Amino acid sequence: MARILVVDDAAFMRMRLKTVLGEQGWEVLEASNGVEAIQMYEQHKPDLVMMDITMPEMDGLTALRAIREKDPNAKVVMCSALGQESTVIEAIKSGAKDFIVKPFQPERVVDTVKKQLG
Amino acid sequence: MQAGEALSGLFERKFKIAEIALSHRTPAELPEILGDAAEPVCASFYQIRGEIPGFLLLIMPIDEVNAFLKPLLGDHVTEEAMADSAFGEVGNVVGSAFLNYLADYYRTYAAPTPPQVFRDMVGALMGSLAAVFVAEGQEQVPVVRTVFTQESEKLSALLLWIPYALSLSELRK
Numbered sequence: 001m002a003r004i005l006v007v008d009d010a011a012f013m014r015m016r017l018k019t020v021l022g023e024q025g026w027e028v029l030e031a032s033n034g035v036e037a038i039q040m041y042e043q044h045k046p047d048l049v050m051m052d053i054t055m056p057e058m059d060g061l062t063a064l065r066a067i068r069e070k071d072p073n074a075k076v077v078m079c080s081a082l083g084q085e086s087t088v089i090e091a092i093k094s095g096a097k098d099f100i101v102k103p104f105q106p107e108r109v110v111d112t113v114k115k116q117l118g
Numbered sequence: 119m120q121a122g123e124a125l126s127g128l129f130e131r132k133f134k135i136a137e138i139a140l141s142h143r144t145p146a147e148l149p150e151i152l153g154d155a156a157e158p159v160c161a162s163f164y165q166i167r168g169e170i171p172g173f174l175l176l177i178m179p180i181d182e183v184n185a186f187l188k189p190l191l192g193d194h195v196t197e198e199a200m201a202d203s204a205f206g207e208v209g210n211v212v213g214s215a216f217l218n219y220l221a222d223y224y225r226t227y228a229a230p231t232p233p234q235v236f237r238d239m240v241g242a243l244m245g246s247l248a249a250v251f252v253a254e255g256q257e258q259v260p261v262v263r264t265v266f267t268q269e270s271e272k273l274s275a276l277l278l279w280i281p282y283a284l285s286l287s288e289l290r291k
């Protein structure tokens with residue numbers, strides 16, 4: 001069973017993603033900021049990370065770079081409301097595999113995860 | 119428009135933009151910007167960083183919040199921490215959609231801080247914001263006000279964008 005780390009500061013959004021991903025039979029881990037995300041990544045080595053950007057303590061772009069530095073094969077998909085061109089470009093340059101702009105359709109999330117887990 | 123679509127997308131039901139207006143106020147006028155300063159509201163509050171600094175607020179009368187969030191939260195809506203988290207995230211999604219449009223249009227960058235959610239009288243909230251502008255010595259405050267309505271439930275939410283006057287004139291260039 002694939003293991004997915006959901007990183008978002010909004011408990012409500014984690015709950016929502018957990019439902020969508022859990023329904024597909026994937027195991028879901030949660031982190032509420034970038035610092036926690038890095039710790040959880042090292043500890044659990046998830047197959048995929050869904051990463052928010054706007055978060056306290058450490059934002060998602062910084063956490064993305066830190067995770068990719070430690071594990072160049074890490075699969076990280078951004079899932080953020082901040083869909084400005086400059087942000088999307090920066091995320092992709094930093095190694096994000098894809099970028100989902102909130103609000104998302106659940107199918108879009110499931111399709112993206114399936115593609116990445118391939 | 120983008121903010122309205124984001125709101126509709128999040129809730130999977132139609133929200134209309136009933137009004138968009140730019141006005142200039144003095145800091146002293148801010149507490150009464152929504153009429154009755156004593157009205158209890160729920161507000162999610164964001165500072166905007168980047169090249170157009172300022173503030174964003176999503177505001178709703180407190181007695182409408184549960185009905186508003188019910189489609190997203192179901193029975194969890196009665197848990198205040200979860201409701202505040204959802205209200206903060208709704209503001210994040212709507213406010214970011216608004217900023218995404220501005221930033222892409224003006225080829226710049228603008229990002230909100232994580233939300234702070236308050237339940238308080240609207241006058242108290244806007245009064246604290248007014249103090250920031252007073253401290254900056256800014257006599258006129260530009261306010262862009264967008265009203266969203268959801269007709270079937272008779273709900274209305276207000277998005278206020280309050281940039282520093284300086285950043286607005288930068289944008290116009």
Ligand SMILES: [Mg+2]
Nearest residue numbers: 009052054055
């Ligand atoms: Mg966030």
